[in-house]
Amino acid sequence: xxxxxxxxxxxxxxxxxxxxxxxxxxxxxxxxxxxxxxxxxxxxxxxxxxxxxxxxxxxxxxxxxxxxxxxxxxxxxxxx
Numbered sequence: 001x002x003x004x005x006x007x008x009x010x011x012x013x014x015x016x017x018x019x020x021x022x023x024x025x026x027x028x029x030x031x032x033x034x035x036x037x038x039x040x041x042x043x044x045x046x047x048x049x050x051x052x053x054x055x056x057x058x059x060x061x062x063x064x065x066x067x068x069x070x071x072x073x074x075x076x077x078x079x080x
Contacts, residue, residue, distance in 0.1 A: 014050060014064050021047055021074065029077050044074055 021043035028040040048071070054061045067073070 011064050017043070017046060017050070018065055025074060047074070 021040075024036070024039045024043045028036040030036075047066075050064075051061050051066055051070075054064060054066075062068070
């Protein structure tokens with residue numbers, strides 16, 4: 001078993017989290033009860049933490065799947 005993961009593995013993991021986060025966003029739009037809104041917020045917090053840590057580590061978040069306006073898109077109720 002490989003004891004270390006490489007950049008492609010990290011990109012895959014972040015991409016998977018983003019996929020689930022956008023599903024949670026869509027669920028919160030369809031059914032805005034407190035559970036779905038909380039689930040959306042939890043994913044936002046995770047993605048924002050990863051984004052900030054990439055920035056602190058002098059990595060370009062765009063290289064890991066973040067768009068420049070990811071936060072606006074994620075927090076809006078607009079259809080993507």
